[in-house]
Amino acid sequence: MNAPDRFELFVLPPDTEKLTVTQDTKVPNAAVFKIYLEDHTLGNIIRCQLLKDPTVIFAGYQQPHPLENYILVRIQTAPQNNPVAAFQHCLAELQKEFASIYSQFETQLAPHGWRTADERREM
Amino acid sequence: MTFSLEGTDASIANALRRVMIAETPTVAIHFVRIENNTSPLNDEMLSHRLGLIPIVYRGDVRQLNSNRDCDCQGNCARCSVEFELHVRNDGEDTIEVTSHDLRALSDMAVPLDDETLPRGILICKLGKFQEIRLTAIATKGVGKEHAKWSPVSTAVFQYEPSIRLNYRLLDELSPQDRQNFVGSCPARVFEIQDGRVVIPDVYRCTYTEECMRWAEQVGKPDLVTVKQLEPPRFRFSVETTGSLKPAEIVQSCLITIQEKIRKIEDLLVTKQEEQQLPQ
Numbered sequence: 001m002n003a004p005d006r007f008e009l010f011v012l013p014p015d016t017e018k019l020t021v022t023q024d025t026k027v028p029n030a031a032v033f034k035i036y037l038e039d040h041t042l043g044n045i046i047r048c049q050l051l052k053d054p055t056v057i058f059a060g061y062q063q064p065h066p067l068e069n070y071i072l073v074r075i076q077t078a079p080q081n082n083p084v085a086a087f088q089h090c091l092a093e094l095q096k097e098f099a100s101i102y103s104q105f106e107t108q109l110a111p112h113g114w115r116t117a118d119e120r121r122e123m
Numbered sequence: 124m125t126f127s128l129e130g131t132d133a134s135i136a137n138a139l140r141r142v143m144i145a146e147t148p149t150v151a152i153h154f155v156r157i158e159n160n161t162s163p164l165n166d167e168m169l170s171h172r173l174g175l176i177p178i179v180y181r182g183d184v185r186q187l188n189s190n191r192d193c194d195c196q197g198n199c200a201r202c203s204v205e206f207e208l209h210v211r212n213d214g215e216d217t218i219e220v221t222s223h224d225l226r227a228l229s230d231m232a233v234p235l236d237d238e239t240l241p242r243g244i245l246i247c248k249l250g251k252f253q254e255i256r257l258t259a260i261a262t263k264g265v266g267k268e269h270a271k272w273s274p275v276s277t278a279v280f281q282y283e284p285s286i287r288l289n290y291r292l293l294d295e296l297s298p299q300d301r302q303n304f305v306g307s308c309p310a311r312v313f314e315i316q317d318g319r320v321v322i323p324d325v326y327r328c329t330y331t332e333e334c335m336r337w338a339e340q341v342g343k344p345d346l347v348t349v350k351q352l353e354p355p356r357f358r359f360s361v362e363t364t365g366s367l368k369p370a371e372i373v374q375s376c377l378i379t380i381q382e383k384i385r386k387i388e389d390l391l392v393t394k395q396e397e398q399q400l401p402q
Contacts, residue, residue, distance in 0.1 A: 006268040007191065019390040021398065035387060041141040042383055048134035084395060091388045095381060097135065101128070102377040108126070114370040 004067055010037055021084065030058070030076035031083035039063060043071040049090045049097075055081035124369035127283070129356040136280050136357045142376040143278040145266040149366045150180045150187070150204060150232055152271075154260040161253045162220070169255070172246050174271045176222050177235040177366035178204070178261050184367070185375065190262035204232040204261045208246075211254040220246045220255060232261060235365040274367040283356040284328040286312065287348045293320055300341065307337035326358055 012018060016036055024030035035042070043061035050059035050073075058076040075083040109116055128136055155170040162169065180187070193202035205228040210220045221243030222234040235244065247255065266273030293301065301320060305313040310329045313320050330349060338346035361369040 009267045010265070011191070019387060019394060021391075021394055038383070038387075041138050041146070041380075042387075044134045045138045048132055084391065088388065088391055091384050091391070095384050095388070097131065098377055098381050098384070101131075101135075101139075102374065102381075105126070105373060105377070109370055114124070115368075116370065116374065 009069055012036055024076070027076055029079060029082055030074070033073040033075070033083075033087060034070055035073065036070045038071050039069070040071075043073065045094060046073055046087075046090060049094050050075060050086060052093075053081075053086055053090065056086050124362075124373075125358060125360045126373070127356055127358045128280070129354070133282075133355065133357075136359075138380060139359070139373075139376060140278050140280055142379050143275055143361065143372055144273055146379050147274050147367070147372055147375045148184050148187075148263050148265050148379075149272050149274045150178045150184060150261045150263055151269075151366075152176065152178065152206065152259045153190070153262040153264065154198070155257055156259075157257045159254050159256040162247050162249055162255050163253075164247045169247060169257075170259075173208075173225070173259055174269070176225065176244055176246075177364045178232050179235055179366055180204070180232045182231055184263060185378070187263045189264075198260050198262070200229065200231070202262060204229055206234070206259040206261060207257075208259065209254075209256045210249060211256075212249040212251060215251060217251075218249050220249060222246065225259070237365055274363055274372050275361060276364050277360065277362045278372075280357040280359045281326060283352045283358060284325050284330065285350045285352040286322055286325055286328060288320060288322070289343075289346050290319075292343050292346045295343075296341075304334065304337060304346070307333050309333055 013036075018036050020034045022032045022034070024032065040063065043063065047059050047061045050056050053059075055078045056075060057078055058074065061071050061073045063071045073087070075086055077083055077086050106116055128139075152170075152173045155166075155173055157166050157169070160166055160169060164172070188202040190198060190202045193199065195202065198205075207226045207228055208220070208224055210218070210224050212218045219242070223236070223243035224246075225234045227233055249255065264272035293304075296304065298318070301315060301318075305315055305320060308328075309331055310327050312322055312325070312327045313334070314323055315321070328349060332349055334347050335344075335349060338344055359373075361372060363369050363372060367375070
């Protein structure tokens with residue numbers, strides 16, 4: 001009855017930005033990133049990747065409400081770094097990680113008798 | 124299909140699993156125009172059943188426009204595939220309407236046709252003089268919006284267990300005790316081959332720790348230890364509904380995640396320029 005429309009999970013509401021950055025006014029080198037239309041899938045990998053960075057003092061994420069489709073990622077870094085740079089580095093590392101999984105997966109397909117998506121379409 | 128993933132952490136494995144289930148695009152029937160339905164199923168039930176039939180798209184689903192964002196009014200070949208279903212029972216016996224009766228109006232897609240399902244997927248049964256006539260439009264979507272677009276029936280991963288047996292202590296056991304040890308595991312991880320305890324498949328282990336409890340009771344706590352492998356290794360098992368091949372799903376899901384990360388990376392760069400954030 002009052003269930004939210006399912007398309008709200010991937011259609012950005014009007015007058016909202018996908019990403020907003022808010023600097024923390026009380027803690028030095030801290031910021032909160034509000035990311036719309038993302039959930040635990042991305043939140044958790046970002047958090048885990050940030051925690052591997054030695055210059056990151058704090059990294060956490062939350063989805064404040066299950067019916068509101070955004071996550072908050074909070075980062076506090078050591079003075080030699082800053083949250084935006086740490087976040088950027090983290091995303092680049094994740095990008096590399098998934099690219100490596102992709103290429104390794106692809107090379108494993110043929111020896112195990114699977115076709116890649118492209119090869120299958122050409123048939 | 125099963126594959127293992129190592130050298131990474133559970134968050135990555137879980138992201139893969141979540142994206143495979145909820146964010147890998149496929150094609151499924153989304154709009155149905157019913158022209159005549161005198162079958163025992165009502166229109167809504169019939170439409171729902173049509174939606175759940177896996178549709179095999181003969182192209183790259185990712186290249187297909189989303190019907191919501193397509194610049195056409197209504198639907199076009201760039202964002203949808205049309206199907207037609209017309210069955211009428213003029214005989215005396217009840218007949219079955221199956222996915223084989225669903226006819227695609229273009230050669231870009233077909234309802235799932237699998238040799239394990241020679242009769243197709245049952246949609247409805249028709250009695251004497253009953254008729255179904257309808258057209259259906261299949262569009263691209265993701266499992267997040269409706270489970271009919273989810274390409275997997277199961278996508279799960281399991282941590283590889285590390286089971287260490289102390290053979291010195293095992294050899295001290297009597298054959299009967301060894302049999303009792305093997306029997307202590309409800310998941311049947313252990314077997315006896317030529318009088319020796321062996322583990323044919325570690326993944327049978329469900330971490331009940333019954334074997335460790337048994338070892339403790341007989342006063343040999345070092346007999347066996349069960350832990351998660353460190354660093355972890357994950358075994359994925361991906362079973363599809365038939366709309367995509369398992370390898371395609373894994374590839375597509377990896378592309379989806381990379382696109383999501385890329386989008387945030389790009390936004391962060393523009394944000395930096397707008398807000399003059401520290402570099």
